[in-house]
Amino acid sequence: MKTKTKAKAKAKAYSNIAFIKYWGKRNASLRIPVNSSISMNLSSVYTLTSVEFDEKLKDDKIKIDGSISKGVERERVIKHLNRIRKIGKFNIKANVISRNNFPKGTGIASSASGFAALTVAAVKAAGINISQRRLSTLARLGSGSACRSIPDGFVEWRKGKGSESSYAYSIYLPNYWEIRDIIAIVGERKKKVSSSEGHKLVSTSPFFKSRMQFLPKRIQRIKRAFRDKDFTDFGKTIEEEALNMHAVMMTSKPALFYWLPDTIGVMNSIIQWREQGLESYFTLDAGPNVHVICEERNSRKLTDKLRAVKGVKQLIVNKPSIGARLVG
Ligand code: PMV
Numbered sequence: 610m611k612t613k614t615k616a617k618a619k620a621k622a623y624s625n626i627a628f629i630k631y632w633g634k635r636n637a638s639l640r641i642p643v644n645s646s647i648s649m650n651l652s653s654v655y656t657l658t659s660v661e662f663d664e665k666l667k668d669d670k671i672k673i674d675g676s677i678s679k680g681v682e683r684e685r686v687i688k689h690l691n692r693i694r695k696i697g698k699f700n701i702k703a704n705v706i707s708r709n710n711f712p713k714g715t716g717i718a719s720s721a722s723g724f725a726a727l728t729v730a731a732v733k734a735a736g737i738n739i740s741q742r743r744l745s746t747l748a749r750l751g752s753g754s755a756c757r758s759i760p761d762g763f764v765e766w767r768k769g770k771g772s773e774s775s776y777a778y779s780i781y782l783p784n785y786w787e788i789r790d791i792i793a794i795v796g797e798r799k800k801k802v803s804s805s806e807g808h809k810l811v812s813t814s815p816f817f818k819s820r821m822q823f824l825p826k827r828i829q830r831i832k833r834a835f836r837d838k839d840f841t842d843f844g845k846t847i848e849e850e851a852l853n854m855h856a857v858m859m860t861s862k863p864a865l866f867y868w869l870p871d872t873i874g875v876m877n878s879i880i881q882w883r884e885q886g887l888e889s890y891f892t893l894d895a896g897p898n899v900h901v902i903c904e905e906r907n908s909r910k911l912t913d914k915l916r917a918v919k920g921v922k923q924l925i926v927n928k929p930s931i932g933a934r935l936v937g
Pocket of ligand 1: 626627629630631632646718720752753754755804805894895
């Protein structure tokens, strides 16, 4: 940073849902994944983060959702600020204020939108000028899935060969396909093992090798479905993929089990409605909430029906969204 004055910027980044999942790292500290993944940015779940580098500060000040951040969470943010200070060749402390628009306790992960917003705001505040590809690479170092919240719309994260070539880019803009992700919140199962730790367990599952073997075909299949806007094949593929990832999780040592009874209730309803002609498919992250993927024309009907399913506490309807942006 050249000037000695205060430098401030604010960014907004949306969370994303993976259709092809990132589960397992080839390099843990650099967060290089074992496979490429494909996702969609979510219009209704986002983080707003402001970063101000201020020479008067003796320490970094980090506030998330109104509370002063402590422990591991604080260390992870500082580590990320250090990466940016290293690029900018300066050592000024920062005041970081971050807010998620989704309520805590819903089990929605904030690390993707959080680290994407932090990256864009801190890079700008530091006066660094880098490409979107490098922003994505940098966000990845904070949290893997955050690299997918940088570009617009539907995104592929290429696993890459090394750190520089492992980044996400937009495969289609948000208005390419009018699909929706209705998140059915059924509760929060407190994670005993964080996803950062969970990634390290993949190779302990006897199903991991077979997952790796089938993934390239599944990625090809989903890309074809995207190209042809073949919603039925797209849906079948994402459901198969989510169940495959959870099978690996459940058969890891120790086993990672993220579902609640109501998770299965929602999944069964989706299957049943589909048999009756109302088409939608489910996918899940490392948590109990069900992401119900449908075409826009069925969104209203599905929200009405989902509201009546046992255990559904809240519904969050998402359109495909733009990526991370600076805001005023
Ligand atoms: O970015 P992380 O370390 O929180 O991992 C995300 C892992 C999943 O949400 C389960 C899958 C994905 O690709 O988002």
